[in-house]
Structures are given as C-alpha cells and as structure tokens.
Amino acid sequence: MAGVQVSNLSRNFGAHKALDDVSIDFADGGFYALLGPSGSGKTTLLRQIAGFDFPDSGRIAIGGESVERVPVERRRIGMVFQNYALFPNMSVADNVAFGLSVRGEAKATIASEVQRALDLVQLSKLGGRRPHQLSGGQRQRVALARAIVTKPRVLLLDEPLGALDKALRVDMQIELKRIQREIGITTIFVTHDQEEALTMSDRIGILRDGRLVQEGPPEEIYDSPKSEFAATFLGDANIFRGETTGVGIRLPDGTAIAARAGATLAAGAKASCAVRPERIRIAIDSGSADQANGNVLRGQVSKRIFAGNNSTYFVERDGQTLKVIVQNTGADRLAAGQEVLLRWSPKSTVLIAAN
Amino acid sequence: MAEHVATGSRSGLRSALPLLLPAYLWLTVAIFLPLSAMVFFSSMTELPLSGKAWSFTLENYATFFSERLYLTLLLASLRLGLEVTLWCVVIGFPAAYVLAKVLKGRSREAIFLLVILPFWSNGLVRIFSWAMVLREGGILDTALNAVLPFKINIDVMYSYPAVVIGLVHSYVPYMVLTCYLTLQAIDDSLIEAGRSLGASRLQMLRRVIIPLSMPGLVAGAALIFVPVVGSFMEPRILGGRTGTFYGTVIEDQFVAVFNWPLGAALSFILLAVVLVILALTSPVLRRAA
Incomplete structure (x- = not known):
C-alpha cells in the first residue's frame, strides 16, 4: 500500500493537450475521485498512473518510488475497467487467480487467496461460473476481486459503475466503499457522475481541458468552489456576475450582493458570486423589503418542478433565471407568475475571481 | 386463432421460397448433381465411352486397399497438409495479430492489401513465378550470389520444400x-x-489471446488443410518428380489415364478421410478454446 504523487504531469496527443501540468497528491489509504466532463483528461491521468501510457514530462511516484517510465506490468497496480474486461475463456476463479498464477505463486496459496478475495466481494459460491453467466453487478465484483487479490499498491477504477443501472449502482457504491475501507488501499476512481464522487470519495479532483481545476474534500469543493466551473460542475449553483466591492459584488443594475468574508479581491475587478439553490429562501413579496441582513432579490416565479421531497423554483430576475430548491415541509406552494423575494445569507455566498 | 397463425407461417414460407430457390437450385446443379455423378462413376467397371460394356462394382475402392502405393501417397499428402497448415499458422497468426492489434488506419489498409494480393492473382501465374525464383540460376540464386562473397548454389526447385513454399504462399491469406x-x-x-x-x-x-483466437485458427486450418491434401497443381509444377501426391494421382486418373471410376473412388476415399479427421479434431480443438 502506498500513496501516489503526481507532479507537473503533461501529455500531448498531437496538438491536443490531454494533460497540462497536473500535480496532485493521493495520500496513502485515501479514496479519491477524479471528476470531469468527457475529454477533461481524467482517464488519461488514470492511464498514466496505471502505466498504459507514459507522460511527455512530469513525475509519477508510487510509495515514493518514481515510476513514470515503468511499464504497467511492473507497477503493481490493480485496475478495474469500465467494461470489466474479464477473460471470457476462464472461469470466475481462474480470472481472479490470473494475477497470482502469472507470478508463479504456489497452487495452494493461489486457491486460498482466490477464496479470500471471492469471500470479500461475496461471490464465494460462483467461482466455477463463466463471466457470461454472471449479471453486471457480479461481473463488477469479480473484476474488483481480480484487481485486489494481487495486493496491489494502488487500486485504479475507470468509471467502474457506469454500466450498471441506478439501484445497483448505489449498492455497489456502498460495497466498493466497504471493501476499500476493509483493505485500506489507496483508491483512485474516475467518474463523470458528481453524485458518485460526492458520496464515495475522501477527496475530489476536478479536471477540465487537461488541467486540475480544484482539489479537496467533497465538502470543501461544494461549499467553497474556486471557479464558476467547479461551482456548476459539482452540484448546482446560481452565478451572479459583476464588479467587486470589497465585501461582495455589485451587479450591472447596481444591486449589491454580499459574500462570505475571507476572499479578498481588488475593488472594481470583475468577479462572480455563487449561491447554492438550497441556500436561498423564497417568500411571497409583500412589498416591504428589508435590506437589514443578508442578500435580498425580487423576482417572479416562472416554473416549479416537483420532485417529491423537494421542489425547484425557477425565478426570473433581470433577465437571469435563478434556481431555488425548497424542502417539502407541507407549506403552501408558490404558483408560476407569483412575485417573490429571495433571501440568503452572505455566508452562503462564495466570491469567485473572474477566470 | 391457431388457424390464423398457421396461415401466417405458411405465407411466410411462401414468400421466403423465391429467395431460397436460387441458392438451392444452384447448389443442386453445381454440387449435388456432379457429386452424384461421381458416386455413380466410382462404382463402374469402365467409363461408358464409345459404347463399352460396363457394370456396377466396388473394385475401384478395393484397389485403394490392395495397392500400398495409394495409402503411401495419401499419408504423404496428409503430412503435406499438416506441414503447410503449420507453416500458415506460424506465418499467418503473427501477421494477423499485427494487423488487428498493432497497426491502425492507412498502414493497416496497405498491409491488408498485400496479404490479400495472392487471392487476386491467377494460381498458375503464382506458381510459375515461384518456379522462376526457386530454380538454379533463378532470381533467388542470382540475387544471393550477387550479395554474398562466396559462391552458393540455390536449387530448391523440384523438391518437397518448393511444394511447401508454393502452397503456403497460396493458402496463408486464409489463415x-x-x-x-x-x-x-x-x-x-x-x-x-x-x-x-x-x-x-x-x-x-498463451493464456488469453491464443485461446480466444482458437475459432479463427481452427477455421483457417480447416480451410487450408482440406484443399492442400487434395492439391495437384503446386506439387506437379514445383515438385517435379518428387511432387507425386495423392492429388496428382487422382488428377492423372481423370486427365491422363482416363480411368474416371478409379479417380472418383480415390476422391471419395480422400473426402471420407478428411471428414473423419475434421470430426476427430474439432471437439479437441473446441475444448482447447
């Protein structure tokens, strides 16, 4: 088991910069998600760590040892592929045994290790089956057992749950997390599903166009995004654009929005504020707006989408559509066309420098 | 309801018939009739040319077992088939691997074309080109002597290796x-x-790629082994006097000796042997795969 350090990693495919000076530190035993839209470089980064492809420049260290020129077969990593990549000509047990047997381990050792791995993924009874006789979730477990049975230093997962249906995916998320915690292996996990990244990982790295946009614990990225992209890609956000005032920004129409203290930007610079939809309170506009504390905006409800436990209101304000999520507490629901007041705390407002 | 379904399927068959008919008609005319005729010939005492008297007999089949020569030649042909098939695997499989897994785009298309090229050239032309290359004072001999500092004598022509080279060249594209x-x-x-x-x-x-390629290897081997065992053109032209095989003997019966009944009988014995070999090996190979 070991941590992984990626430093100043770059990889070009022709004129396309697939990875552009990426540095990220994966601590020993952590569960990391690499999150980004397709083409962001997240899979390229994973394949670099695995050793399927070598960087143009930069350094990759596993457990302190430089490996950027070591081919995959000698990196001692475990990898789970999106399509599982089980060997169709072998039984489940032989698939799991493959990594140990190519290493020339004794038959008895292999048998007991394979059994242990199959027990861990709760497939002890299916060792004799062929991959095509298994369901998608079972194949996923076999792929996982095969990857961890060799006791790799790092476990790499390439969109491992992408091919599963929703209910199974949630089960497998919990299962994967349990197994990871049980063996305590450093795990790096590529996904484009933000919910998966939020629920499973200790830390998230968001990539865009080959660059690392932001890296940190899920709560930190969600509560304090450092760019509009991070704010809108991980979760939903209302973005206001204007000029900085010192305590927040001023919108083009003169309305001031106060932001959380901490961030300091030169007054007059272009900047934006991000507010999560669930942080905004919505109420009928009775005509007497008090500016006393917090941010207040007037708007008109254009649409309401009911989702059972909550409702999303779309509120038009000065040509911008704002989203507000309201928990279903049994209170009266607002109709489209209703004039409303939106209020939220400056603490819920993140100031972001224009990019 | 049941009646409705019945008429439905009957009309389905009726509409499929015009589509099936040409293929079956062709198969009947092109394969079944000549083959039946050959079965008929193989059991005649004499080819009924110029009104010779003939009767039914199994003597032609008995000839195969009474004369050791036929068995010897059949074994030589089977060995030739095995050897050519093996060389085709040795040469063809790595080429296929590079084509499928290493090359991409234009270079793959170009190399593919080179592999297919023998298919598009006339078989006889192909064999005679080899004759030009392999004979003493031929292209290979001249080229090697021009390059090498010492004198060597290359004369592969009219030998068993020449036959193998010609056949491998003809059949490797299948593999x-x-x-x-x-x-x-x-x-x-x-x-x-x-x-x-x-x-x-x-x-x-060894553990993944070859086992998963088994269906292709088996199909290629069957496509190569069967015609090579019965081949006569390559052995005759490239093998010369050493090129007497089971296939050339059958050809002789038809074009030289005009003993069609014996030629036909020898062909059916070959067909039977090949079918038995394929039947015996296919389950073994399938289990390996």
Whole structure:
C-alpha cells in the first residue's frame, strides 16, 4: 500500500493537450475521485498512473518510488475497467487467480487467496461460473476481486459503475466503499457522475481541458468552489456576475450582493458570486423589503418542478433565471407568475475571481 | 386463432421460397448433381465411352486397399497438409495479430492489401513465378550470389520444400483473414487487464489471446488443410518428380489415364478421410478454446 504523487504531469496527443501540468497528491489509504466532463483528461491521468501510457514530462511516484517510465506490468497496480474486461475463456476463479498464477505463486496459496478475495466481494459460491453467466453487478465484483487479490499498491477504477443501472449502482457504491475501507488501499476512481464522487470519495479532483481545476474534500469543493466551473460542475449553483466591492459584488443594475468574508479581491475587478439553490429562501413579496441582513432579490416565479421531497423554483430576475430548491415541509406552494423575494445569507455566498 | 397463425407461417414460407430457390437450385446443379455423378462413376467397371460394356462394382475402392502405393501417397499428402497448415499458422497468426492489434488506419489498409494480393492473382501465374525464383540460376540464386562473397548454389526447385513454399504462399491469406477476424473481436481492455495483473506479453499470448483466437485458427486450418491434401497443381509444377501426391494421382486418373471410376473412388476415399479427421479434431480443438 502506498500513496501516489503526481507532479507537473503533461501529455500531448498531437496538438491536443490531454494533460497540462497536473500535480496532485493521493495520500496513502485515501479514496479519491477524479471528476470531469468527457475529454477533461481524467482517464488519461488514470492511464498514466496505471502505466498504459507514459507522460511527455512530469513525475509519477508510487510509495515514493518514481515510476513514470515503468511499464504497467511492473507497477503493481490493480485496475478495474469500465467494461470489466474479464477473460471470457476462464472461469470466475481462474480470472481472479490470473494475477497470482502469472507470478508463479504456489497452487495452494493461489486457491486460498482466490477464496479470500471471492469471500470479500461475496461471490464465494460462483467461482466455477463463466463471466457470461454472471449479471453486471457480479461481473463488477469479480473484476474488483481480480484487481485486489494481487495486493496491489494502488487500486485504479475507470468509471467502474457506469454500466450498471441506478439501484445497483448505489449498492455497489456502498460495497466498493466497504471493501476499500476493509483493505485500506489507496483508491483512485474516475467518474463523470458528481453524485458518485460526492458520496464515495475522501477527496475530489476536478479536471477540465487537461488541467486540475480544484482539489479537496467533497465538502470543501461544494461549499467553497474556486471557479464558476467547479461551482456548476459539482452540484448546482446560481452565478451572479459583476464588479467587486470589497465585501461582495455589485451587479450591472447596481444591486449589491454580499459574500462570505475571507476572499479578498481588488475593488472594481470583475468577479462572480455563487449561491447554492438550497441556500436561498423564497417568500411571497409583500412589498416591504428589508435590506437589514443578508442578500435580498425580487423576482417572479416562472416554473416549479416537483420532485417529491423537494421542489425547484425557477425565478426570473433581470433577465437571469435563478434556481431555488425548497424542502417539502407541507407549506403552501408558490404558483408560476407569483412575485417573490429571495433571501440568503452572505455566508452562503462564495466570491469567485473572474477566470 | 391457431388457424390464423398457421396461415401466417405458411405465407411466410411462401414468400421466403423465391429467395431460397436460387441458392438451392444452384447448389443442386453445381454440387449435388456432379457429386452424384461421381458416386455413380466410382462404382463402374469402365467409363461408358464409345459404347463399352460396363457394370456396377466396388473394385475401384478395393484397389485403394490392395495397392500400398495409394495409402503411401495419401499419408504423404496428409503430412503435406499438416506441414503447410503449420507453416500458415506460424506465418499467418503473427501477421494477423499485427494487423488487428498493432497497426491502425492507412498502414493497416496497405498491409491488408498485400496479404490479400495472392487471392487476386491467377494460381498458375503464382506458381510459375515461384518456379522462376526457386530454380538454379533463378532470381533467388542470382540475387544471393550477387550479395554474398562466396559462391552458393540455390536449387530448391523440384523438391518437397518448393511444394511447401508454393502452397503456403497460396493458402496463408486464409489463415491471416480468419485469425484477423477473431483477434479483432478481442477487446483491447482484456490485454490491458492482463498487463495490469503483471502478465508478460508471452503469458498474455498463451493464456488469453491464443485461446480466444482458437475459432479463427481452427477455421483457417480447416480451410487450408482440406484443399492442400487434395492439391495437384503446386506439387506437379514445383515438385517435379518428387511432387507425386495423392492429388496428382487422382488428377492423372481423370486427365491422363482416363480411368474416371478409379479417380472418383480415390476422391471419395480422400473426402471420407478428411471428414473423419475434421470430426476427430474439432471437439479437441473446441475444448482447447
């Protein structure tokens, strides 16, 4: 088991910069998600760590040892592929045994290790089956057992749950997390599903166009995004654009929005504020707006989408559509066309420098 | 309801008939009739040319068993078939692997064309070109002597190796094509998975790639083995006096000796032997795959 350090990693495919000076530190035993839209470089980064492809420049260290020129077969990593990549000509047990047997381990050792791995993924009874006789979730477990049975230093997962249906995916998320915690292996996990990244990982790295946009614990990225992209890609956000005032920004129409203290930007610079939809309170506009504390905006409800436990209101304000999520507490629901007041705390407002 | 379904399926068959008919008609005319005629010939005492009297007999089949020569030649032909098939695997499989897994885009198309090229040239032309290359004072001989500082004498012509070379050249595209198809169906992620588990390239080849290529190897081997065992053109032209095989003897019966009944009988014995070999080996090979 070991941590992984990626430093100043770059990889070009022709004129396309697939990875552009990426540095990220994966601590020993952590569960990391690499999150980004397709083409962001997240899979390229994973394949670099695995050793399927070598960087143009930069350094990759596993457990302190430089490996950027070591081919995959000698990196001692475990990898789970999106399509599982089980060997169709072998039984489940032989698939799991493959990594140990190519290493020339004794038959008895292999048998007991394979059994242990199959027990861990709760497939002890299916060792004799062929991959095509298994369901998608079972194949996923076999792929996982095969990857961890060799006791790799790092476990790499390439969109491992992408091919599963929703209910199974949630089960497998919990299962994967349990197994990871049980063996305590450093795990790096590529996904484009933000919910998966939020629920499973200790830390998230968001990539865009080959660059690392932001890296940190899920709560930190969600509560304090450092760019509009991070704010809108991980979760939903209302973005206001204007000029900085010192305590927040001023919108083009003169309305001031106060932001959380901490961030300091030169007054007059272009900047934006991000507010999560669930942080905004919505109420009928009775005509007497008090500016006393917090941010207040007037708007008109254009649409309401009911989702059972909550409702999303779309509120038009000065040509911008704002989203507000309201928990279903049994209170009266607002109709489209209703004039409303939106209020939220400056603490819920993140100031972001224009990019 | 049941009646309705019945008429439905009957009309389905009726509409399919015009589509099936040409194929079956052709098969009947082109294969079944000549083959039946050959069965008929093989059991005649005499070819009924110029009104000779003839009767039914099994003597032609008995000839095969009474004269050791036929068995010897059949074994030589089977050995030739085995050897040519093996060389085709040795040459064709790596080529198919490179085509399917290493090359991409334009270079793949170009190399593919080179592999297919023998298919498009006339068989006789192909064999005579080899004759030009292999004979003493031929292209190979001249070229090697021009390059090498010492004198060597290359005369492969009219020998067993010449026959093997000619046949391998003719039939290797079958092996490349069948293996290419199965290799292409192997997902690249399987190879990556194997490598991530620490398998060397050789281990991957032996434990994953070859087992998964088995259907292509078997299909290619069958496509090559069967015609090579009965081949006569290559042995005759490239083998000269050493090129007497079971196929050339059958050809002699038809075109030189005009003993069609014996030629036909020898052909059916070959067909039977080949079918038995295929029946015996296919389950073994399938289990390996």
